[in-house]
Amino acid sequence: MPQANTPRVRIQDVAALSGLSICTVSRALRQLPNVSEHARGRARDAAAKLGYKASSAASRLAGGSTGSVAIIAPTATAWFFARAVEAAEEVFADGGYDTVLISLRNRSGVQPKLFGDLAGLAQRVDGVLLLNIALGETEMAALAESGLAVASVGMHGVPWDNVGIDNAEAARAAATHLLELGHRDLAILAGSETGAPTVVTASERRRGFELALADHGLTVDPDRVIDAGSSIEGGRLAMVKLIESGRMPSAVFAGCDETAFGALMALRESGLSAPENVSIIGIDDHQMSWFLGLTTMAQPVADQGAFAATLLIDRLHRSGLPNPPFAGPPSNHLLETKLVERNSTRGR
Amino acid sequence: MPQANTPRVRIQDVAALSGLSICTVSRALRQLPNVSEHARGRARDAAAKLGYKASSAASRLAGGSTGSVAIIAPTATAWFFARAVEAAEEVFADGGYDTVLISLRNRSGVQPKLFGDLAGLAQRVDGVLLLNIALGETEMAALAESGLAVASVGMHGVPWDNVGIDNAEAARAAATHLLELGHRDLAILAGSETGAPTVVTASERRRGFELALADHGLTVDPDRVIDAGSSIEGGRLAMVKLIESGRMPSAVFAGCDETAFGALMALRESGLSAPENVSIIGIDDHQMSWFLGLTTMAQPVADQGAFAATLLIDRLHRSGLPNPPFAGPPSNHLLETKLVERNSTRGR
DNA sequence: AGGTCGATTGTAAACGCTTACAAATTTGGC
DNA sequence: GCCAAATTTGTAAGCGTTTACAATCGACCT
Numbered sequence: 001m002p003q004a005n006t007p008r009v010r011i012q013d014v015a016a017l018s019g020l021s022i023c024t025v026s027r028a029l030r031q032l033p034n035v036s037e038h039a040r041g042r043a044r045d046a047a048a049k050l051g052y053k054a055s056s057a058a059s060r061l062a063g064g065s066t067g068s069v070a071i072i073a074p075t076a077t078a079w080f081f082a083r084a085v086e087a088a089e090e091v092f093a094d095g096g097y098d099t100v101l102i103s104l105r106n107r108s109g110v111q112p113k114l115f116g117d118l119a120g121l122a123q124r125v126d127g128v129l130l131l132n133i134a135l136g137e138t139e140m141a142a143l144a145e146s147g148l149a150v151a152s153v154g155m156h157g158v159p160w161d162n163v164g165i166d167n168a169e170a171a172r173a174a175a176t177h178l179l180e181l182g183h184r185d186l187a188i189l190a191g192s193e194t195g196a197p198t199v200v201t202a203s204e205r206r207r208g209f210e211l212a213l214a215d216h217g218l219t220v221d222p223d224r225v226i227d228a229g230s231s232i233e234g235g236r237l238a239m240v241k242l243i244e245s246g247r248m249p250s251a252v253f254a255g256c257d258e259t260a261f262g263a264l265m266a267l268r269e270s271g272l273s274a275p276e277n278v279s280i281i282g283i284d285d286h287q288m289s290w291f292l293g294l295t296t297m298a299q300p301v302a303d304q305g306a307f308a309a310t311l312l313i314d315r316l317h318r319s320g321l322p323n324p325p326f327a328g329p330p331s332n333h334l335l336e337t338k339l340v341e342r343n344s345t346r347g348r
Numbered sequence: 349m350p351q352a353n354t355p356r357v358r359i360q361d362v363a364a365l366s367g368l369s370i371c372t373v374s375r376a377l378r379q380l381p382n383v384s385e386h387a388r389g390r391a392r393d394a395a396a397k398l399g400y401k402a403s404s405a406a407s408r409l410a411g412g413s414t415g416s417v418a419i420i421a422p423t424a425t426a427w428f429f430a431r432a433v434e435a436a437e438e439v440f441a442d443g444g445y446d447t448v449l450i451s452l453r454n455r456s457g458v459q460p461k462l463f464g465d466l467a468g469l470a471q472r473v474d475g476v477l478l479l480n481i482a483l484g485e486t487e488m489a490a491l492a493e494s495g496l497a498v499a500s501v502g503m504h505g506v507p508w509d510n511v512g513i514d515n516a517e518a519a520r521a522a523a524t525h526l527l528e529l530g531h532r533d534l535a536i537l538a539g540s541e542t543g544a545p546t547v548v549t550a551s552e553r554r555r556g557f558e559l560a561l562a563d564h565g566l567t568v569d570p571d572r573v574i575d576a577g578s579s580i581e582g583g584r585l586a587m588v589k590l591i592e593s594g595r596m597p598s599a600v601f602a603g604c605d606e607t608a609f610g611a612l613m614a615l616r617e618s619g620l621s622a623p624e625n626v627s628i629i630g631i632d633d634h635q636m637s638w639f640l641g642l643t644t645m646a647q648p649v650a651d652q653g654a655f656a657a658t659l660l661i662d663r664l665h666r667s668g669l670p671n672p673p674f675a676g677p678p679s680n681h682l683l684e685t686k687l688v689e690r691n692s693t694r695g696r
Numbered sequence: 697a698g699g700t701c702g703a704t705t706g707t708a709a710a711c712g713c714t715t716a717c718a719a720a721t722t723t724g725g726c
Numbered sequence: 727g728c729c730a731a732a733t734t735t736g737t738a739a740g741c742g743t744t745t746a747c748a749a750t751c752g753a754c755c756t
């Protein structure tokens with residue numbers, strides 16, 4: 001392989017220029033304690049003048065950090081994940097970290113394989129950001145053993161920093177909006193449950209729906225709970241089922257915007273529409289929701305990704321400290337959701 | 349930082365178990381020539397038994413490969429890029445490479461900075477996959493100097509492997525579809541030009557449009573060429589302009605599906621619709637196009653990403669060979685586009 | 697047989713950094 | 727001013743590979 005022709009600037013060059021020893025330069029540049037301000041300044045200046053950046057390979061090999069983190073997502077194409085990934089990548093980049101993208105691509109097999117060789121991953125990255133990953137017991141253990149710093153988005157009851165929204169509350173607010181509009185016959189296009197206790201988005205949203213009904217003295221009719229996954233097609237099929245039942249609900253709460261899109265499509269295919277024949281509300285505020293006039297509970301996706309990334313970096317920075325693991329108990333942050341009224345809902 | 353508790357399996361362990369020298373094991377495992385089949389077998393067996401995988405850090409430091417590649421994209425959230433990235437990531441993962449995601453996030457500043465320190469990147473990855481990146485002279489030179497293997501999607505006249513579609517041809521086919529439907533007054537919602545000669549998507553599509561008209565003895569009316577960028581909002585604004593001009597064209601060719609979405613939205617806002625008041629065709633076959641019933645020229649996005657990734661890996665594999673750079677002249681592959689008729693177009 | 701050449705294998709020196717540990721320097725209490 | 731303790735700095739030994747280069751081993755010619 002052809003090599004770059006600029007010979008590498010080594011730490012030794014910085015040491016020479018600054019008149020310090022290699023060791024002192026190394027410590028100074030990594031903000032370690034026990035370095036005089038004077039030395040630190042000289043080292044920094046010399047490094048800057050030479051455009052020095054530590055070789056991540058050498059650094060890693062010698063026991064330092066790799067300067068990169070991995071983002072593990074179920075898929076990279078879905079709207080939610082694409083946005084979260086990009087926001088996190090930006091934070092990582094600004095923090096000087098490379099972002100290794102690992103998409104599970106909804107293919108069975110890649111997650112087990114990945115967690116089966118976590119030690120290998122741990123060797124290449126300093127930490128991982130998990131996006132809505134359903135983890136089994138073994139996997140949690142593997143993660144703990146790997147020595148990786150971890151943070152996540154949209155996960156539940158995990159022993160590391162997490163950022164998410166209050167799914168139950170968001171669903172409750174959505175359903176309440178429908179209720180306050182005067183609707184009484186509500187259906188829910190529910191997401192499917194994962195089984196793993198770390199990701200409870202779907203069940204929480206369903207619970208919020210129930211809560212809202214209960215607030216209004218209503219109970220959930222099992223016939224009005226339709227499994228729709230979280231895809232457009234799933235939403236469409238679910239709505240078709242509702243239409244064909246001949247007993248159209250007055251309003252529909254879709255577990256996420258994509259499901260709502262599918263429902264909207266099914267409606268149109270039957271010559272119906274929202275809000276004329278039925279009110280529809282979703283959760284997400286997907287990029288296209290505005291376009292389709294979908295009323296929805298907006299959740300700050302980019303913020304979730306960025307925030308979680310920040311938390312991970314913080315951990316990483318504190319990882320030099322003595323008290324493991326990474327100083328401080330895990331935190332869980334719930335970001336605000338907000339009702340965005342458009343014209344897929346109306347009073348009755 | 350807490351460390352994994354399994355002590356690393358080193359090449360030395362493999363050497364000991366197989367009764368070979370470290371050096372021979374290293375060569376055997378990397379498929380280098382001048383190793384007897386017998387030795388190769390022993391090395392492989394021992395490595396398998398021990399679950400040995402070379403440390404990428406050590407490997408890199410010693411002059412080997414990093415085992416990772418970077419994908420550089422203008423953004424990771426747009427439909428096209430998200431899909432291409434995921435498809436490429438899959439290929440890379442299957443090939444044993446880590447994928448480092450670098451999004452330019454449409455922020456001025458990050459591209460110059462990135463190319464200003466390509467040497468740094470070159471140290472962390474073996475190759476880069478460029479997605480529709482508009483490159484200046486200096487940047488091309490920096491890339492050549494970096495020693496990185498390169499491949500790209502949707503680029504033009506570049507000295508490395510590229511995969512794309514024939515933009516002029518796709519546009520021509522789209523416009524031709526409109527013409528064959530009997531439309532004569534055509535407008536184009538054109539993408540904006542980048543200025544850099546490496547990305548010519550917009551201008552090629554515009555040229556294709558002109559070609560189609562010419563085929564039918566028509567010429568392009570400058571008033572019917574509206575700059576719309578490639579965003580939904582841009583498409584909407586462009587269509588508004590057309591509507592407000594009071595002189596509605598008979599059919600509209602949108603430079604990409606997202607532009608078409610915006611146009612559709614503008615129509616709806618004015619109480620108009622396609623194909624009743626005007627026929628609309630796009631290029632892409634965006635995930636939502638089916639939903640919106642948009643007729644469009646479908647392009648294989650995932651295939652482009654995957655194919656380009658494959659080409660990059662091939663180069664990487666051949667990079668051990670003597671004749672630089674990476675054996676063989678650059679190739680350019682144009683993938684097929686296909687008309688997908690839905691109901692945003694009709695005859696007149 | 698002796699010598700040569702090619703293929704295979706081994707030895708040992710990088711690669712650029714981190715980090716025990718030792719050395720040098722400063723600080724501060726009397 | 728002097729000594730112990732605390733702080734700052736330097737020395738040198740790895741980290742796990744790759745790769746010149748040297749060594750070994752047969753095979754093949756003459």
